[in-house]
Amino acid sequence: MKNLFLVAYLDIKESLRSKWFYVYALVFGGIMALFFISGISDSVVMGFTGLSRLLLVFIQVTIIILPIFILITTVKSIVGDRESNVLEYMLSFPISLGHYYWGKVIGRFATVFLPIIFALILGVVFGFSQGGNLPWAMVLLYSALLFSMCFIFLGIAFFVSSIVKSTDIAIGSSFAIWIILLAFIDIALIGLMLQGDANDGLIIGIALLNPIEVFRIGAISLFDPELTVIGPVAYYLLDTLGANALMVYSIIYPIIIGLLFSFLGYLAFKKKDLL
Template sequence: MNAFLRAAWLDITESLRARWFMFYSMVFGGIVVLLFVFGLTESRILGFTGLSRLLVTYIQLCVAILPIFVLITTVRSLAGDRDAGIFEYMLSLPVGLAAWYWGKMIGRFTVVFLPVFLAMAGAAAYSEYREIGVPWDLFAVYTALLVSLAWSFLGFGMLISTLARSPDVAQTGAFLLWLLLLMFLDLVLLGVMVREQMPLEVVVAIAVANPLQSFRTAAILLFDPQMVVLGPAAYVILDTLGREGYLALALAWPLTVGTLSAALGYRLFRRGDLP
């Protein structure tokens, strides 16, 4: 446990000194500031006012920004260490491979999630100060959804960085994965399956298997309980799982996918780097 915590802290301190972390923090902090500047807390859309409206917009922006940031910054982790020849030095120290690998992942999760959460927390604190009103139940659910989304793509990033033998290959793989999941967003490629007259339940299941889609659909469900924008797919989701059931699935599924991806990455990493 001591080695695990030290590995996590080492990754955190290294990331805090990196330029990408400063830019990453400025992006999410800047988004919240701009949303306040443009007066979204004072607008009303679909009955949402105050911080609720800002959170809805912020979550929609996170769908596009957070995954690619997590992937690109994570895939350089193991691949960069391998390219710099750090593995030989690390394996010579009395640090278990599992403690180092999982400590590095937890440290990276802390770094990538902290700016996202602090931006939301800052918006909530400012709203309390201005007496705008904070929907704490919505804030808690959105925070949990962001944890789930960040963890899933962190797992993808750890797996890709284990498979790739250079930082350039790792970045290319991460970008291709992000493009593939983005193309499946909103059932874009699944139109072919509809033309093949596949059952709607199968089409929706394939779509929801995409962590981006499950996250976005859950975000839509929070401010549109009927999910009108999804059309017939909404009936399949609501009739099969219900509102609470789908929210539970949207939280559990990305966490499961991220954990399994990271576990597979660790298995391959252990096989490839231990004598």
Template sequence: MTATTQPFALPRTFEPRPVVVIARKVIREASRDRWFWLNCAGFAVLAGAITLTAVPDHNLIGSGGFGRTAASLVALVQLVVPLMALTLGARYLSGERDSGTLVFLLCHPVSRTEVLVGTYIGLAGSMFASVATGFGAAGVFSALRSASADPVLLVRLAMLSWLLSLAMLGLGLVIGSIARNASTGLGMALFAWLAVVFLGDLGVMGTVVATHMPVEALFAAVIVNPVEAFRLASVVALDGSLDALGPVGTYAFDRFGDGMAYIALGVMAAWTAGAVAAAVFTFRIGDRI
């Protein structure tokens, strides 16, 4: 089991047990954290409100219109989930450091890698809970209120949102491991949120206006953004194509077809893996505890 006899031996093998223990500790703490519950409730209320208000009289329309509700949910996720995940990741590590619990934890026979991976898994579990709560609430309201909605689609969107949150959580942990204290971490997380949600797209838009860049370059510039990868994967899940997104969408779907969804998933997975690896690296080399 763990190397209790040599607590400070580095490098130390990576073992699953402390990781699980730390992950559970993180989830337990999240369930006591009022910010977490506020996030959770806020997302659920917004998702429920979208479902309630976006579905007009379906007898008039002859359609449940869940496609539009789902599109609104996607827009909500784009805004809210990166914000939640980035701030959660950034706040957690730097907060632990501020309160001294990180020092206490690292006194135990656990490696920094185990602490970080355990923290990541625990936060990922909490994010799963809040995403599932939001989509669950939206689904319940939709079932009570409107007539038709595809449950498979609901679960798919929930999973895509969670994937997005995994990538954002990784980034959050990178920030948390380099930020000096919790408030710096929070500020950096907010800036990162601004960058992935707004500035990236606005930058590409500006480039389009300035240079009329070719569609291939535009597509490549957009898809590397995990938030955009999430959006494109969701649009494919909703519409089965990207026709709604003009010439670039048509190009992307003609070029990659159903592979489009895998590209988007791959981008989110790559961000997740890259961010967690970077967080492990920055956390391990960090002298600060």
């Protein structure tokens, strides 16, 4: 276990020396600061105001930015160490492959999750300091959604990083994954498909395999339990799963898939020519 946390610590230090970490932290911290300056928490849109309004806008930003940031910055972890011979150097020490791989996972998760959760806390503190009500349940559930979102894309990134042969392919693959998932982000468009011959449940089931869509639906349900913004699909989701089960699915499903991809990446890492 000591070697595991040592690798995690080294990965965190390496991330802190990289420019991407500060860009990543500046993007989310800067966005939250921009919300404060623009007075967005004082506006009223669709009945939301104060901290709820601030979180609603922050969700829309994270849906687009967070996945690609995690994929691009993480997908080079294993393959980048292999190309730069850092992996060969690390394995010259008495460190097992498991300690190296899972240590990298832990360290990288810390560097991608902490900045965004810090930005969220910053927004909560600011909203509370302005005399707004603090919706603890909403904040905690949204934190859980962010955790699961980070976890699944971290797992996908490590899986890709374990199977590709170069960083160029890794980065290209991450963009392809992001674009494919983003293309199916709007479940409202499925309403058009429901007019066809395909089974309604099958179409919606396939859509809910998309982690970005799952995060979006879970986040929307925090503010709009009736899911009125996604149209008639809401009736099917609420009648089939229910509001509570839908929220549990939105949190648990990405974590399970993230663990699965992480484990598959570890198996590929062990079997692949390491050097």
